[in-house]
Amino acid sequence: MIKVTLLGGGNLASHLAKTFLASNQIELVQIYNRTIKNIEQFKNKTLLTNNLKELKTADIYIISISDNEIANLSAKLNFPDKLVVHTSGAMPLNEIKAKANKGVFYPLQSFSKNKKVDFKNIPICIEANKPNDLVLLEKLASAITNHCYFIDTKQRETLHVAAVFVNNFVNHLYHLGNGICNSNNIPFEILQPLIKETASKITNLQPFEAQTGPAKRNDTKTINKHLEFLSKNNKEIYQLLSNSITKTYGEKL
Amino acid sequence: MIKVTLLGGGNLASHLAKTFLASNQIELVQIYNRTIKNIEQFKNKTLLTNNLKELKTADIYIISISDNEIANLSAKLNFPDKLVVHTSGAMPLNEIKAKANKGVFYPLQSFSKNKKVDFKNIPICIEANKPNDLVLLEKLASAITNHCYFIDTKQRETLHVAAVFVNNFVNHLYHLGNGICNSNNIPFEILQPLIKETASKITNLQPFEAQTGPAKRNDTKTINKHLEFLSKNNKEIYQLLSNSITKTYGEKL
Numbered sequence: 001m002i003k004v005t006l007l008g009g010g011n012l013a014s015h016l017a018k019t020f021l022a023s024n025q026i027e028l029v030q031i032y033n034r035t036i037k038n039i040e041q042f043k044n045k046t047l048l049t050n051n052l053k054e055l056k057t058a059d060i061y062i063i064s065i066s067d068n069e070i071a072n073l074s075a076k077l078n079f080p081d082k083l084v085v086h087t088s089g090a091m092p093l094n095e096i097k098a099k100a101n102k103g104v105f106y107p108l109q110s111f112s113k114n115k116k117v118d119f120k121n122i123p124i125c126i127e128a129n130k131p132n133d134l135v136l137l138e139k140l141a142s143a144i145t146n147h148c149y150f151i152d153t154k155q156r157e158t159l160h161v162a163a164v165f166v167n168n169f170v171n172h173l174y175h176l177g178n179g180i181c182n183s184n185n186i187p188f189e190i191l192q193p194l195i196k197e198t199a200s201k202i203t204n205l206q207p208f209e210a211q212t213g214p215a216k217r218n219d220t221k222t223i224n225k226h227l228e229f230l231s232k233n234n235k236e237i238y239q240l241l242s243n244s245i246t247k248t249y250g251e252k253l
Numbered sequence: 254m255i256k257v258t259l260l261g262g263g264n265l266a267s268h269l270a271k272t273f274l275a276s277n278q279i280e281l282v283q284i285y286n287r288t289i290k291n292i293e294q295f296k297n298k299t300l301l302t303n304n305l306k307e308l309k310t311a312d313i314y315i316i317s318i319s320d321n322e323i324a325n326l327s328a329k330l331n332f333p334d335k336l337v338v339h340t341s342g343a344m345p346l347n348e349i350k351a352k353a354n355k356g357v358f359y360p361l362q363s364f365s366k367n368k369k370v371d372f373k374n375i376p377i378c379i380e381a382n383k384p385n386d387l388v389l390l391e392k393l394a395s396a397i398t399n400h401c402y403f404i405d406t407k408q409r410e411t412l413h414v415a416a417v418f419v420n421n422f423v424n425h426l427y428h429l430g431n432g433i434c435n436s437n438n439i440p441f442e443i444l445q446p447l448i449k450e451t452a453s454k455i456t457n458l459q460p461f462e463a464q465t466g467p468a469k470r471n472d473t474k475t476i477n478k479h480l481e482f483l484s485k486n487n488k489e490i491y492q493l494l495s496n497s498i499t500k501t502y503g504e505k506l
Contacts, residue, residue: 090475109447110454110465123443149443158437159444161479165487166430166444167451168466169494170423175460175501177419184411190376190402191412191419192456194362198420199452201363203445207428212363213421222343226414233497234418240493241422244486248428 008064009038103128215245261317262291356381468498
């Protein structure tokens with residue numbers, strides 16, 4: 001059994017707590033949060049504390065809180081020979097200021113409060129200073145997911161940028177598409193199956209191969225017709241992305 | 254039974270043919286294609302023809318060919334009182350030049366050759382000049398899908414632009430994310446679950462509500478760190494989309 005203590009009361013922390021409690025390879029020793037109220041959903045009160053001095057011995061202390069509070073909280077931890085990790089995709093390993101061994105345990109997914117999470121299919125990216133700790137983190141990750149990756153601080157930074165493209169920017173394009181539909185009395189739901197198919201297509205196909213549409217064909221007649229129709233903001237985005245697509249295929253074909 | 258004749262041998266035409274053959278509400282009268290070879294997969298040879306003069310009487314003639322050939326082919330059809338439709342999202346109803354009633358039967362999905370298609374969940378957008386024909390097209394659509402929409406030529410044009418945003422442009426962002434991963438030895442598959450979750454999240458949530466990330470928070474520190482890291486083309490796209498997101502929330506919050 002790997003002994004784990006969780007520090008944090010947000011979405012990710014509570015999803016992790018539930019998953020650890022359900023695992024027979026992990027012993028959840030404690031859940032710490034500054035405000036007890038946020039973790040009261042866990043009925044076993046002996047598990048909960050809002051006092052760092054009450055922290056018991058564990059193998060791994062997982063800090064799952066806002067990025068800009070990791071340094072502060074971790075600096076208060078003093079567990080030489082134990083492992084302290086954070087769960088952030090955006091922060092370097094050295095953000096951990098604890099007197100302890102250091103690591104990262106980063107589940108790459110966006111977590112919503114009320115949506116049930118099955119970690120089995122969520123990639124977990126791990127990093128640690130010491131090989132032994134990497135083995136320990138891999139054991140912990142493998143207890144809850146089938147997808148564990150060794151990703152160092154520099155790679156994680158890159159991954160975060162890539163995630164902005166495929167998650168934040170993609171969602172914004174959904175928002176713009178939604179706006180175009182709304183202003184013409186078209187229910188956005190018509191586009192849902194296409195959106196899902198676009199996402200699932202690239203499971204088996206490289207995005208480069210999956211590309212279709214007027215910009216790939218360099219169909220300037222259609223492109224210009226669309227540009228006429230669009231508002232200033234949408235027009236700029238349409239133009240830049242179309243140029244980028246046309247360049248992509250112009251260079252390679 | 255609705256009597257249908259298909260004209261075309263491409264992806265969509267052959268998916269439609271299979272679906273019509275499997276329906277007990279539709280009688281597939283004939284499949285026409287200029288080149289018989291492309292439709293030879295259909296073993297019932299009495300069904301196939303490459304001669305427009307051999308076309309028998311049907312209730313609906315569905316032209317499913319390249320956009321720029323619709324006018325030419327349809328001009329050769331002479332079926333007064335029957336209905337001739339095309340299946341294109343980009344073309345107006347008047348692209349049909351047949352001596353016949355006119356309409357559109359547009360399944361909104363991207364079709365790949367070898368992937369099996371279940372029309373049940375694919376939205377079909379219909380349009381016709383005459384109310385009776387609209388009723389007939391709705392009957393045909395309802396025989397193969399649960400999602401039939403009345404969409405006129407102007408709305409269909411709009412829908413096509415919106416589809417470019419949520420399909421073509423989204424896939425290009427996948428491609429750019431893939432490139433960022435590749436150049437840092439990160440397997441792109443790590444991002445697949447996030448990509449699927451991003452697409453499925455907006456089934457229940459407005460994209461406006463589902464938005465996350467540094468641009469929404471106007472987190473200029475992270476944004477600038479990312480910009481430093483990116484190549485010229487990616488940087489321009491990152492900047493424009495981030496500005497558009499920040500504006501979206503700046504105006505509304």
